Amino acid sequence: MKTKLLNSQDYTRSPWKNGGGIFTDIADAHRPGATAKDWDSLLWRFASTPIVAPGPFSHMPGIDRLQMVVRGRGLVLKAPGQEFDEREPFTTVRFTGEMEIVTALEAGPVEVVNLMARRGAAEIELTALRQPGERPLSAGTHLLYAVSGNCGIRLNNEEFIIPGGSTLKAELSAASKLTLISGLAVLGSIQLIG
Secondary structure (H helix, E strand, O other): OEEEEEOHHHOEEEEOOOOOOEEEEEEEEEOOOOOOOOOOOEEEEEEEEEEOOOOEOOOOOOEEEEEEEEEOOOEEEEEOOEEEEEOOOOOOEEEEOOOOOEEEEOOOOEEEEEEEEEOOOEEEEEEEEOOOEEEEEOOEEEEEEEOOOOEEEEEOOEEEEEOOOOEEEEEEOOOEEEEEEEOOEEEEEEEEOO
């Protein structure tokens, strides 16, 4: 098990692919040996972003996306023939980067957490941890983002306090046990394929 605390002041910021807003990049991974760290070399990205006005999502062919509202409420993603309901915070929706999505804000601006991965390169999950308790974690990369205020967790037998807004990155080589002791966290899990 290898862990690293990612402090909120060290996060980087980058424009949305369509230029319509700014991501706060928490963690990402690119193809080994890629000459440029760009959308073409991206394996996965964990990020947060405010959505302050209705508008289109970026077109991201070959990318699978998970999203969850962590501040505010009333977000709906509208695609041709369907919609993804994120009106209630901490609801995870899954969609593909090819979808033509336009946001509707029913109760003002929101902040969302995104976990995206190149299709076929990784399996991803995005879960809110809101109640103290245990859960199994598979081998892979796990990101625990302390949404509001400090968050206390135990990973196997080691305890961690994650400062509000910061993220604990855990690289697990074997199945492990995660216990939420206190606070609220969003868990992003990535398992690379192959």
